[in-house]
Amino acid sequence: MNRIKEIPLFSKLSDESIKKLESISYFKKFNTDEILFYEGDKSGILHILVDGVLRLYKTDAKGHEIYIHQFTPIALVGELANFENMRYPATAKFIIKGEVLKIDFAKLEKDFFKNPEICMEIIKSLTRKVKILSNVIHQEMILSSEAKISKFIVEHPNVFKAVKNIQIAAILNVSPETLSRTITKLKKEKYIAIDKEYNVTILNEVAITALYK
Numbered sequence: 520m521n522r523i524k525e526i527p528l529f530s531k532l533s534d535e536s537i538k539k540l541e542s543i544s545y546f547k548k549f550n551t552d553e554i555l556f557y558e559g560d561k562s563g564i565l566h567i568l569v570d571g572v573l574r575l576y577k578t579d580a581k582g583h584e585i586y587i588h589q590f591t592p593i594a595l596v597g598e599l600a601n602f603e604n605m606r607y608p609a610t611a612k613f614i615i616k617g618e619v620l621k622i623d624f625a626k627l628e629k630d631f632f633k634n635p636e637i638c639m640e641i642i643k644s645l646t647r648k649v650k651i652l653s654n655v656i657h658q659e660m661i662l663s664s665e666a667k668i669s670k671f672i673v674e675h676p677n678v679f680k681a682v683k684n685i686q687i688a689a690i691l692n693v694s695p696e697t698l699s700r701t702i703t704k705l706k707k708e709k710y711i712a713i714d715k716e717y718n719v720t721i722l723n724e725v726a727i728t729a730l731y732k
Contacts, residue, residue, distance in 0.1 A: 522546065526567060526593055526620065528640045539630060544622040551681075555596065555611040555619060562600035562607055565624045568592050571617015572678065574690060577609045586690045589614070589675060598641065614690075615681045664693045666731035668701045672711060673727060676719035 523529050523544070524537055532540065546569070549555065555566060558577060573590040587609055590596055600607045601624040631637050662670065671691055672679075678687065688698040705711045710727040712720045721727060 522569075523620065526569065528567070528593075528595075528637060531636055532634075536631070536634075540622070540627075543626040543630075544620055546618055546620050548618045549613045549616060551613055551616045553613050553616075555613065556607050558607055558610045560607050562597060562605065563624055565598055565601055565622040565627055566596040566611075567620040567622070568594045568596055569618050569620055571613055572615035572681070573617065574612050574614045575609050576612070576690075584689055584692075586692055589678075589690070592617070595641070614678070614686065662731055664691075664697050665701050665704075667691050667693065668698060669705065669710075669727050669730040672702075672705070672719060673721065673724070676721065679713065679717045679719050 521537055521541075523540055524532065529537065529540060549571065555573060568590050569592050571592070573594075573596060575587040575590065575596070576584045577587060578584055590611075596611055596619075597607055668691060671687070684698055684702075685695045688695040691698065702711075702713070705727065706713065708723075708726075710721070710723045712722055714720075
C-alpha cells in the first residue's frame with residue numbers, strides 16, 4: 520500500500536494525485552536527539568511526523584530550553600511558518616527516533632490547496648496549534664511543578680520507557696530533583712505505579728488529574 524495514502528490528510532486523493540505528491544516529497548528517518556529544524560531556520564518544507572516523538576522548544580537568551588509541545592504521529596509540524604513565509608520560531612528535536620514526510624510547500628500549495636478536504640485538515644491542524652499555545656501559557660504561568668509533572672504523566676505515560684528523567688525534567692522546565700521527588704510522592708500516595716522497565720500505570724486517575732485541573 521502507498522505510504523503517503525496511509526496518512527489521513529491524503530487518504531482520499533486519487534492515484535494520479537498521489538503520484539504527483541510523491542514527486543514533490545520524500546520520507547526521512549531521524550535518530551533520537553536529531554534535529555528536524557532549528558529555531559531561525561528558513562521554512563519551505565511541510566513536515567508530517569509519521570513515526571517517533573518530537574519535542575518542540577524555544578531557547579532563551581541564557582541558552583535554557585523552554586518546552587512548548589511534544590508531537591506524536593500523525594502530526595503536521597511547523598506548518599504556520601510556511602503559511603506566514605517566516606523562519607521557524609522554535610526548534611524541533613526527536614526524543615524518540617522516528618520518521619517524517621517532507622513536502623515542498625510551494626508546490627503543495629500550488630497543486631493541492633484547491634482540494635477542500637486537504638484545506639480543512641490544515642485548518643484543523645492550525646487550530647490545534649492555537650490550543651497548544653494556550654496550554655503552554657497555562658502550564659508555565661499557572662501550574663505548579665507538581666501539577667505540570669502530573670499532567671505530563673497522564674498525557675505521556677509511555678515516554679518514561681524511552682527518555683531519561685533528566686530529559687523529561689528539561690521538557691517540563693523543572694529540576695531533576697523536583698521530578699524525582701514528585702514521582703516518589705505520587706507512587707507513595709498510590710496515584711501511579713512504575714515497574715522496573717519504567718512502565719507507568721495510573722492507579723488513581725481522578726486524584727492525579729485533580730492536581731492540575
